[in-house]
Amino acid sequence: MQAQTLYEKLWSSHVVHVEEDGTALIYIDRHLVHEVTSPQAFEGLKLAGRKPWRVNSIVATADHNTPTDHWERGIEDPVSRQQVETLDANIREVGALAYFPFKDQRQGIVHVIGPENGATLPGMTVVCGDSHTSTHGAFACLAHGIGTSEVEHVMATQCLLQKKSKTMLIRVEGELGAGVTAKDVVLAIIGKIGTAGGTGYAMEFGGSAIRSLSMEGRMTICNMAIEAGARAGLVAVDEQTVEYLKDRPFSPSGEQWDKAVAYWKTLHSDEGARFDRVVDLNAAEIQPQVTWGTSPEMVAPVDGHVPDPSLETDPVKREGMERALQYMGLEPRTPIKDILVDKVFIGSCTNSRIEDLRAAAAVARGRRKADSVKAVLVVPGSGVVKRQAEAEGLDQIFLAAGFEWREPGCSMCLAMNADRLEPGERCASTSNRNFEGRQGAGGRTHLVSPAMAAAAAVTGRFADVRALG
Amino acid sequence: MKPFQKLDGLVAPMDRANVDTDAIIPKQFLKSIKRSGFGPNLFDEWRYKDVGQPGQDASGRPLNPDFVLNQPRYQGAQILLTRDNFGCGSSREHAPWALEDFGFRVLIGPSFADIFFNNCFKNGLLPIRLPGSEVDELFSQCHESAGYTLSVDLQAQTITRPDGKVIPFDVDPFRRECLLNGWDDIGLTLRHADKIRAFEERRRMDQPWLFA
Ligand code: SF4
Numbered sequence: 001m002q003a004q005t006l007y008e009k010l011w012s013s014h015v016v017h018v019e020e021d022g023t024a025l026i027y028i029d030r031h032l033v034h035e036v037t038s039p040q041a042f043e044g045l046k047l048a049g050r051k052p053w054r055v056n057s058i059v060a061t062a063d064h065n066t067p068t069d070h071w072e073r074g075i076e077d078p079v080s081r082q083q084v085e086t087l088d089a090n091i092r093e094v095g096a097l098a099y100f101p102f103k104d105q106r107q108g109i110v111h112v113i114g115p116e117n118g119a120t121l122p123g124m125t126v127v128c129g130d131s132h133t134s135t136h137g138a139f140a141c142l143a144h145g146i147g148t149s150e151v152e153h154v155m156a157t158q159c160l161l162q163k164k165s166k167t168m169l170i171r172v173e174g175e176l177g178a179g180v181t182a183k184d185v186v187l188a189i190i191g192k193i194g195t196a197g198g199t200g201y202a203m204e205f206g207g208s209a210i211r212s213l214s215m216e217g218r219m220t221i222c223n224m225a226i227e228a229g230a231r232a233g234l235v236a237v238d239e240q241t242v243e244y245l246k247d248r249p250f251s252p253s254g255e256q257w258d259k260a261v262a263y264w265k266t267l268h269s270d271e272g273a274r275f276d277r278v279v280d281l282n283a284a285e286i287q288p289q290v291t292w293g294t295s296p297e298m299v300a301p302v303d304g305h306v307p308d309p310s311l312e313t314d315p316v317k318r319e320g321m322e323r324a325l326q327y328m329g330l331e332p333r334t335p336i337k338d339i340l341v342d343k344v345f346i347g348s349c350t351n352s353r354i355e356d357l358r359a360a361a362a363v364a365r366g367r368r369k370a371d372s373v374k375a376v377l378v379v380p381g382s383g384v385v386k387r388q389a390e391a392e393g394l395d396q397i398f399l400a401a402g403f404e405w406r407e408p409g410c411s412m413c414l415a416m417n418a419d420r421l422e423p424g425e426r427c428a429s430t431s432n433r434n435f436e437g438r439q440g441a442g443g444r445t446h447l448v449s450p451a452m453a454a455a456a457a458v459t460g461r462f463a464d465v466r467a468l469g
Numbered sequence: 470m471k472p473f474q475k476l477d478g479l480v481a482p483m484d485r486a487n488v489d490t491d492a493i494i495p496k497q498f499l500k501s502i503k504r505s506g507f508g509p510n511l512f513d514e515w516r517y518k519d520v521g522q523p524g525q526d527a528s529g530r531p532l533n534p535d536f537v538l539n540q541p542r543y544q545g546a547q548i549l550l551t552r553d554n555f556g557c558g559s560s561r562e563h564a565p566w567a568l569e570d571f572g573f574r575v576l577i578g579p580s581f582a583d584i585f586f587n588n589c590f591k592n593g594l595l596p597i598r599l600p601g602s603e604v605d606e607l608f609s610q611c612h613e614s615a616g617y618t619l620s621v622d623l624q625a626q627t628i629t630r631p632d633g634k635v636i637p638f639d640v641d642p643f644r645r646e647c648l649l650n651g652w653d654d655i656g657l658t659l660r661h662a663d664k665i666r667a668f669e670e671r672r673r674m675d676q677p678w679l680f681a
Pocket residue numbers: 063064109110111130132348349350409410413414431432
């Protein structure tokens with residue numbers, strides 16, 4: 001048989017029907033649902049008198065709007081509360097395999113709870129009305145972010161209409177330096193190929209540096225595949241994948257487990273499989289990264305400088321850079337390490353898992369938040385992560401450093417709840433988007449790894465975490 | 470869905486790359502549980518001088534006179550010219566809902582982000598990809614002449630400029646049919662319900678753990 005890429009294997013095992021022009025119906029195994037992009041889909045279903053095709057494919061949670069402190073007060077913003085209550089009512093009516101509502105012990109960010117509960121398994125197709133669904137590709141799932149009409153389509157038909165993507169392999173070979181993390185790798189990738197570099201592609205991450213990452217690190221990388229334009233990110237199954245999934249609540253067990261594992265081990269690109277595009281990076285050259293602009297591709301190593309737009313020859317790009325620097329309140333050629341921060345956010349579906357919190361705590365241990373920093377929010381990705389961190393004493397390290405230890409949720413990643421930047425405030429953030437206004441109208445976001453965020457919190461500026469020791 | 474066949478419409482230029490869906494419709498408006506009413510908040514942070522809140526009446530808000538869509542010559546525009554990677558970022562379908570509610574029916578640019586591109590077709594909005602040089606010419610013609618219009622014909626897959634030049638464009642045949650007829654894809658997909666059921670049964674046998 002011809003050598004196949006992982007994407008081709010996943011695609012061909014889910015095709016139900018193909019139209020003449022190649023538009024295919026692909027079967028969906030797992031549908032993750034949250035409060036923001038589902039109400040109109042549930043309503044559409046009801047108006048058309050349709051029922052969900054397979055309720056047991058649905059795993060739901062409330063995450064985007066939920067507050068991260070004073071849970072005893074409930075959700076104070078009435079508009080947010082209505083959205084969360086609408087999800088409660090919809091799930092009560094139609095059902096789900098699992099629902100982790102506001103205040104549930106296992107509630108959390110939708111892309112954190114899927115894997116940690118074993119609701120995301122290799123070989124699945126996974127969809128969610130959220131672009132960061134690419135995260136789940138770390139488990140060799142074909143995972144797509146979809147719009148609300150597609151949420152309704154999947155509920156009604158258990159299928160998604162898709163055209164086959166082109167395939168891209170991003171190969172990162174070699175060893176990452178100390179203090180260089182998955183976040184730095186993915187920011188370096190986006191810096192290299194641009195935010196539209198992956199448009200139309202399914203992006204597989206491979207090479208020895210990717211294989212050496214934990215599942216958490218692989219999720220961080222796949223999470224940001226969408227910031228490189230790719231709707232799906234992928235990493236092949238290996239021993240670590242299998243190890244991670246063992247004994248999770250929805251993972252198979254007993255005889256089923258053995259059968260599943262045997263199948264999962266086939267989920268990798270075959271030797272000699274052809275990709276439409278291959279991009280190579282040398283792990284040893286990657287440094288801790290800091291974004292300076294309003295798009296994730298506007299990124300520099302921590303030792304670098306804010307670039308000078310006058311050196312850019314493409315007029316559309318130059319104008320984009322000028323606009324970004326104006327919005328960010330930065331001068332060309334400023335050393336990254338001279339930029340001062342007002343707030344720090346450690347959280348989001350990119351970097352709120354236990355390993356991320358450990359990395360931040362390792363830097364915070366025995367240090368204090370700089371006086372000039374107004375607030376440092378540490379927001380675990382889920383209730384499960386929160387309790388694990390507390391069992392390890394990480395919360396005490398953060399509190400001793402003057403950081404805030406919050407309840408799980410999306411929080412200041414997109415500032416739909418009360419956690420946000422004020423106009424002009426500058427933030428070191430472990431989230432995935434530095435768009436204008438993303439963390440609050442007029443707020444200025446710099447994307448970094450958890451360790452770099454903690455380093456910014458204790459020094460008050462972007463500091464090279466490798467120099468902190 | 471509203472069908473789309475032909476349109477002679479006024480053109481507005483959005484001359485910046487990587488316009489993300491957070492800019493098209495900021496997050497506070499995502500708290501709505503409806504599909505309509507997003508037009509007044511399209512490009513909210515660029516369009517107004519204050520910060521908009523959901524449910525607020527937008528009519529009295531201070532406008533930013535520099536923002537392109539606030540200029541008198543672009544009032545009533547139905548076609549938006551865009552640069553690379555328009556619609557990147559969040560999958561929020563509120564972005565095409567807001568564009569459509571505002572009055573746009575066609576977007577023309579060199580590239581669109583995947584999820585956004587898909588979402589447009591589900592909402593009677595036609596995104597057209599053209600080579601960068603064609604888009605550059607459209608931008609310069611649009612800047613130069615007030616009241617610049619284009620004629621877009623989906624059946625024929627052509628854009629006709631005021632100077633008579635005809636620009637062909639590609640669109641997937643399946644999507645074109647759906648848009649021309651205003652078809653709802655769910656109904657179309659359910660024609661294959663037997664195939665879906667058969668596929669599902671096979672899968673349940675082969676990988677029962679997926680159906681626990
Ligand atoms: S953490 Fe941020 S990016 Fe992730 S799902 Fe929540 S809002 Fe979206």
